[in-house]
């Protein structure tokens with residue numbers, strides 16, 4: 001007889017986690033992380049954790065994702081067998097259009113339960129590890145660049161060597177000044193990248209991007225709006241610097257469209273865009289078949305979602321450009337994990353232990369909770 005682990009309860013914790021500094025992006029400012037922590041309780045005594053981290057200007061809203069989980073998924077999830085993860089996720093996809101963040105949270109909590117019950121990590125459940133650590137990229141996005149330089153100095157001391165400058169939220173000369181300053185201070189010691197978060201107009205993009213190619217950047221990320229695939233393709237063919245698609249590629253269908261137009265050289269994988277690890281692996285498979293590199297991206301997340309993202313990155317042989325799971329350690333004033341998310345000397349270490357390999361500190365969760373749906 002097949003194993004059964006019945007899901008007996010679902011708690012949707014909406015949290016607001018204060019950050020150390022404001023971050024500016026081509027598509028908006030962020031001063032706290034507003035996120036949803038999903039707790040699935042089972043009759044076996046195992047609890048599974050997941051996180052949905054929407055950003056309204058990028059993926060979706062807290063309100064829509066909370067409703068997807070609490071109103072639409074709950075009647076089908078409570079009473080279901082947690083071991084039938086794919087069946088539950090496929091059903092969730094039919095119940096609500098959009099809200100990939102809610103599905104990412106649901107899949108994460110289910111895999112956490114399955115992993116804990118089988119004494120296997122999430123990365124072992126979804127194919128097995130290729131690596132145990134991933135180089136960390138930190139995003140330089142403070143409108144006060146002097147403060148950012150201080151952060152870069154501190155992170156450099158900590159062993160971080162990859163920095164992604166958020167560009168396109170002020171004027172072009174500000175971007176050039178910051179790139180110049182970073183190269184002057186650190187030379188080629190830093191692996192530098194830039195991310196426009198769609199902050200550029202198509203008509204100006206190629207000329208301005210040619211301007212910044214002299215800074216020897218590893219990649220340029222998403223200069224123009226997500227639907228501007230043909231502009232992305234024109235930029236990719238005009239520049240020597242590799243182009244990364246983030247906002248333009250959420251899921252496997254988007255990946256197919258981008259491959260057809262050769263709209264990017266790299267895809268940023270995010271469980272919040274694809275709707276979970278399995279769906280992100282589909283994007284990675286298409287990228288791999290098309291000779292496109294992949295990168296471990298994330299949204300504004302706590303250590304819960306970082307852990308799920310780290311397990312995704314752990315299984316991909318073709319992941320060659322690192323990951324950006326820095327928020328829990330370097331951006332939040334305090335994370336909600338009992339033990340700090342494992343970052344050492346510029347590397348994210350894939351959490352060990354069954355399931356996600358993390359535990360949530362329930363006191364901290366209660367401290368930062370603004371609403372509980374149960």
Ligand code: MG
Pocket residue numbers: 195197221222246247268
């Ligand atoms: Mg991005």
